[in-house]
Amino acid sequence: MVQMIERTRERAGLKAISRPPELADARPLVFDTKRLNLWYGNHHALKNIDLPIRENEVTAIIGPSGCGKSTYIKTLNRMVDLIGGVRTSGEIIYRGRNILDRGFSPEELRTRVGMVFQKPNPFPKSIYDNVAYGPRIHGIRSKKLLDEIVEKSLRGAAIWEEVKDRLKANACSLSGGQQQRICIARALAVEPDVILMDEPTSALDPISTLRVEELVQELRDDYSIVIVTHNMQQAGRISGRTAFFLNGEVIEYDETGKMFSNPEDKRTEDYISGRFG
Numbered sequence: 001m002v003q004m005i006e007r008t009r010e011r012a013g014l015k016a017i018s019r020p021p022e023l024a025d026a027r028p029l030v031f032d033t034k035r036l037n038l039w040y041g042n043h044h045a046l047k048n049i050d051l052p053i054r055e056n057e058v059t060a061i062i063g064p065s066g067c068g069k070s071t072y073i074k075t076l077n078r079m080v081d082l083i084g085g086v087r088t089s090g091e092i093i094y095r096g097r098n099i100l101d102r103g104f105s106p107e108e109l110r111t112r113v114g115m116v117f118q119k120p121n122p123f124p125k126s127i128y129d130n131v132a133y134g135p136r137i138h139g140i141r142s143k144k145l146l147d148e149i150v151e152k153s154l155r156g157a158a159i160w161e162e163v164k165d166r167l168k169a170n171a172c173s174l175s176g177g178q179q180q181r182i183c184i185a186r187a188l189a190v191e192p193d194v195i196l197m198d199e200p201t202s203a204l205d206p207i208s209t210l211r212v213e214e215l216v217q218e219l220r221d222d223y224s225i226v227i228v229t230h231n232m233q234q235a236g237r238i239s240g241r242t243a244f245f246l247n248g249e250v251i252e253y254d255e256t257g258k259m260f261s262n263p264e265d266k267r268t269e270d271y272i273s274g275r276f277g
């Protein structure tokens with residue numbers, strides 16, 4: 001499997017993915033989740049979650065369908081607030097403040113904590129307008145400044161060279177993999193601190209998947225990334241640490257290499273070896 005991926009990567013002219021850098025426990029926490037519970041009505045979807053997310057690392061969230069992975073990352077930017085009947089308890093400390101406090105502005109949080117979804121969802125607008133959308137909402141009107149932000153963000157999302165001559169083209173006319181990188185550029189344009197990714201490659205072909213994985217590796221130097229994935233090889237390739245969720249609980253959280261080679265919990269081992277899920 002690993003050799004097959006390497007061959008695909010070579011054929012597509014992609015660089016080999018570097019291993020995640022040496023993991024340092026001293027790296028500051030960007031999020032510290034403490035005893036988080038979440039209910040959809042009567043359904044207890046997240047149970048006593050304790051989970052640190054460290055700066056400039058890729059943290060993978062794995063686990064079978066329905067175990068609460070998306071719910072968890074949507075809590076990190078309070079997108080769950082948009083769903084009726086949701087109740088939470090516990091704390092999520094972000095840069096020293098509990099984001100679940102009523103006084104914490106979800107709009108402010110979402111500027112700092114961007115999100116990329118499973119299915120690329122560009123607006124039916126030009127490539128330029130997709131990327132300039134967030135900065136414009138934040139009041140940036142200068143054409144020169146917007147041009148700079150658009151270029152920087154598209155470069156950051158490794159798609160500038162492909163689209164620089166057709167910035168006025170509709171973003172929806174691009175391929176799925178290109179659309180996903182436009183969505184990543186759109187997230188970068190407001191200079192977030194954290195990027196949440198909910199299965200960002202599940203709708204992409206193998207080459208686009210590897211391109212996005214390569215990009216995630218590059219973004220790690222400047223951002224903290226939390227990625228939900230069903231793909232164990234992907235988690236192994238790109239993440240420094242992994243949390244295994246099951247039935248709304250975190251069963252195990254560890255360095256990815258350690259968890260995949262020597263999991264502590266039998267349920268983790270069963271899941272990553274494909275015995276269920």
Ligand SMILES: Nc1ncnc2c1ncn2[C@@H]1O[C@H](COP(=O)(O)OP(=O)(O)OP(=O)(O)O)[C@@H](O)[C@H]1O
Pocket residue numbers: 040043045063064065066067068069070071072083
């Ligand atoms: N809007 C909602 N209203 C009620 N229940 C919900 C809602 N969204 C999710 N749930 C339930 O919460 C639980 C966790 O769902 P969630 O989408 O977080 O799981 P997941 O691990 O991301 O699954 P998948 O891998 O299939 O995307 C599931 O039982 C799901 O049915």
